[in-house]
Amino acid sequence: MMQKRMETLMQKLPAGTDAALIQSDVNRRYLTGMQSSAGTVLCFRDGAYLIIDFRYIEKARECVKNCTVLEQHDLYEQIRELLRKHNARTLSVESMTMTLSQFSKLKQQLGNQVQLDQSDALSRAIFACRTVKTEAEIDKIRKAQRIAEIAFADICNFLRAGISERDVMLRLNQTMMEHGSEGESFPTIALAGSATSMPHGVPSAQRIIQDGD
Template sequence: MDPIKRLCAAMDEGIDAALITSGPNRFYFTGMTSSAGTLFITREKAYFLIDFRYIEKARDTVKNCEVVLQDDLMGQLGELILHHQVKTVGIENRYMTISAFEGFSGGLPAEVLRDGRLQSAIDALREVKTPEEIAHLQRAQDLTDEAFRFILPYIKPGVSEQDLILELGVYMERHGSENRDINMIAISGKKTSLPHGRADTKKIESGDFVMFDMGFVIGGYHADMTRTVAVGKVSDEQRKVYATVLEAQRRALEAVRAGVPCAEVDRVARDYIDGAGYRGCFGHNLGHSVGIEVHEDPRLGPASKAVLKAGGCVTIEPGIYLAGRFGVRIEDMVIVTEDGCDDLTHSDKSLIIL
């Protein structure tokens, strides 16, 4: 079913219309990527208001609602509200700023709701992926696996982290990734104790761990994978940490299935890491949902109240980070099923020593 129709079916009966202004949700409902545009969905009809810069593209791309050239957004929205006799308008309260809300609330002839009901309906739709979405995610991950195999021969002493980022970025661009920001991690040595460390001119040395966090974007959908490899040699403790993270991930993957609380999956990995003597060294959530944004809800962490749903796409990425020394993270992206999960990630997880 068309996502706009699915949203209308899922919207609380107290919401007459939906106002969508965020880039991710504009894309989700219309299939069009742009830096502007307003989607207004009533129970009877949907409209996409867009300025002159994107109007030609919108008319070619957007097929599930009427495309309107925007010249006076508030006035045009007001006319649509009156035409459809809209009394209440739901907003994306996770994305909309306070100033934008105040502008819409004061400028539209309807009550603008900020209670989260529309956001919850959108989140529920986006959490469960359609077969088409899963195909995009799988293709993105397949290309990410290929990129990982591509970069391995480049990892050697004397090569800088920035060199690795540049090689990966060029490879991903040439092979069709839609992520122009080249937003990925390639860090080495002591910096691997920083979960979101940034690449710089540091040269790789023998004995370093090198951590990659990367992912293609295909059809608007992200892959997300982390692998940690070693260069030249490893210490006994490096081996132990790597083996602990790998086993924690294996146990967590076995715990994934529809109906299981997200916090429970996190607990399986965290308890194993704590019991191995690394309590306090795994300071982030076990994972998160992935889709048209690389970090979506629900999150898999100790504070999560969510339950996994069949068709959800989540990461399983335990890590151990020893401050000032080194860290290890291993991340796979999986589709939740009724009786387990389908792992979309196929890159080698054994300890690779280059």
């Protein structure tokens, strides 16, 4: 499935694009299947690479199968070397997530070796790939929904006066983990009483649920 994702992505890019640089956490995970806080994916039409530092190298070599995994030593020199190897002249970047600082440094380091495509072509191509879910992804969505429903049913029976918002949050998170969750998609919001008017409020151990909340 991961190999197909790489191929589909490159097919969606303009014909003149030789390579794509992916550094955002969520897109890197989507294309490699591995979650990490760092790493660089470099895709060509005839191959792909994951350049990642020593903290993740063992895990990457074990679970990433659709890329050649390289331990990061000098990132920009490694990128330059791979661009030469694949005769790449045009490199597309994630314009919707890359900062000005990151782009400036990339441009400075690569010099005249490659033309940087700073349009939204790559970001839009990844978005298009991620929008259409495979059967495997749909199955995971269903499983996640089941976990959420189980946790919600449990918390409805758990709620009572005298416990804190934090107690509710911890119970929800624990129940989800016990039923197969890998983690929350965002920090759990569990608020009571007047605090419920706060969007994205943080559960408090001091705020106690009262009768009628």
